Amino acid sequence: MPDRRTVFFVSDRTGITAEMLGNSLLSQFDTLDFQRKTIPFVDTPERIDEVLKRIDDTAAAEGRRPLVFSSIVDEAMSILAPLESELGVKSSHAAGRTHGIANAAQYFARMEAINFTQAHDDGASTRDLAKAQVILIGVSRCGKTPTSLYLALQFGILAANFPLTPDDFVDKRLPGSIRHYKDKLFGLTIDPDRLTQIREARRPGSQYASLVNCRYEVREAQLLMQLEGVPALDATSRSIEEIATTIVHRAGLQRQIY
C-alpha cells in the first residue's frame, strides 16, 4: 500500500504513554493508513542505535520518513522544565516511573477489584453485592462484562454486573437480588441493530439473536430502567474506555488506582 505510513512508538519503558499520546494525535488524520510499530525498553546506547538504524532503514525502504513518537525521559525534559519551576523541585529523571513501580496498596486494590468483578460477572454471584461500588445492568451482550473488567483493572472499582432477561420484562420489576441496591445500579443500553449483529456472531440464526427479539429486549430494558429510575447510558457508538469513564463520572465513583 503506497499510502501506508510507518509510525514508531519508542520508549525506554513500556511505550504505553507514547502510544496513547501518538494515537490520540494520529486519530486526527483518519483518512490515512498507519502501520504502527512499538519498540519498548530502549534503555541502552546499543538499543538506541538499533532503533535509529531501523528507522533509517524504514525511511530508505519506503522512500519517506516514518513518524516517531518517543517518551524517552531525556527527550521529555523540555516538558518537565516548566513543571520543575512551578513545583519548585527537581524531577527525579527516573525513566518511565509511571508504569514501572508496583505500589503494594494499589496492587491489592486492583486484585480485590478484579476478583470481585470476576466473581460477580453476569449475575454469577449475589453474595457480597453490598460491597459493589457499581452494579451494571442491561440485556445480554450489551457490553456489561468488558466495561466491568475495565472498571476493575484500570480504576480498581468493585464492579458487579447483572443481566436483564425476558423474565424480568414479564414481571416488569428489577430482579429480586439487585432490587435492594438501587442506588448502585447503572444501566447500559444498545441499539437493536448493533445488538443483533453482536448476538449473530455468537449464535447465528437464533431467535435470541433475531432483530425482532433484540428490539423487544432493548425496549423493555429501557422501560424498566426508566420506571425504576436507574441512570442509563447508550453503549452503541462508544468505546469501552469511554463507557467506563462516563460511568465513573456520572455515578460519582471514586477510583482506587492511578
Place this chain on the structure above:
Amino acid sequence: MPDRRTVFFVSDRTGITAEMLGNSLLSQFDTLDFQRKTIPFVDTPERIDEVLKRIDDTAAAEGRRPLVFSSIVDEAMSILAPLESELGVKSSHAAGRTHGIANAAQYFARMEAINFTQAHDDGASTRDLAKAQVILIGVSRCGKTPTSLYLALQFGILAANFPLTPDDFVDKRLPGSIRHYKDKLFGLTIDPDRLTQIREARRPGSQYASLVNCRYEVREAQLLMQLEGVPALDATSRSIEEIATTIVHRAGLQRQIY
C-alpha cells in the same frame, strides 16, 4: 496537608490521554503529594466556564495554583500543526477521536479475547488451547489473572493461564494439558516474600501462605521453567502494564487492537 498539590486533568472526552500524559510527568516528582481530579466531557462553553471557576476557587482556597493537564483538542493544535505539515493533510480536528469511536472489527477482537481469557483463566478450560496466542504459567497468586485480562482487554490477545501446583513439582513435568503447547508458554515468577504477603491477605495463617511453602513453590516452578525452556519474567516489582507489555515484546505477540 499543606504540601498536597491539586492536579486537574481536563478533557472534552474521557480524559484518559490527559491522565496518562500528566501522570507520566508527575511520576518524576515522587517526593510530592498530589490530589488528582479528572474532569471529563468538558465540551460546551458552559462546562468550560464551570471548570475555570473550579480551578480558580481551588487556587484561592489553597493559596497556590493547581496544575492543569488538558487534552482539549483546540489547545492541542500546536502539537498537530507539525504533524499536518509532515503528513501533507489537514487533521480532522475531531475532539478526542481516539477513545470515542467504537470500531466494529476491534470491538469483536476485544470481545473474543475477553471471552477466551475468562474461559481459560486459571486452567478452567483446556478446550481450544490451540487458539491461545500465549499461555501464562506460574504458581498461584503470582499475577497470571490480571496480566491475562490486561492482554485481552488492552491488546485483544487471546491469553490463557494455567497454574503450576505442587503436583507438577513432584512430577517435575509440565501439566499434561499444556505440554503440547510449549511454544506458547510464558512463565511468571515472583519473590517468595512478596508471594507470602499476597497469599496471607487471602488465607491468613495457612500452610499455603507460609514463607516456607512459598519459597518451595517458587523455587520448584523456576526449576521447571528452566528445565522445559519456558521463558520467564519476574513479576515482583513490575506493574501489570509493564508485565503485559514485556510479554508482548518478548514473545513477539501481535496486538489486535489499538
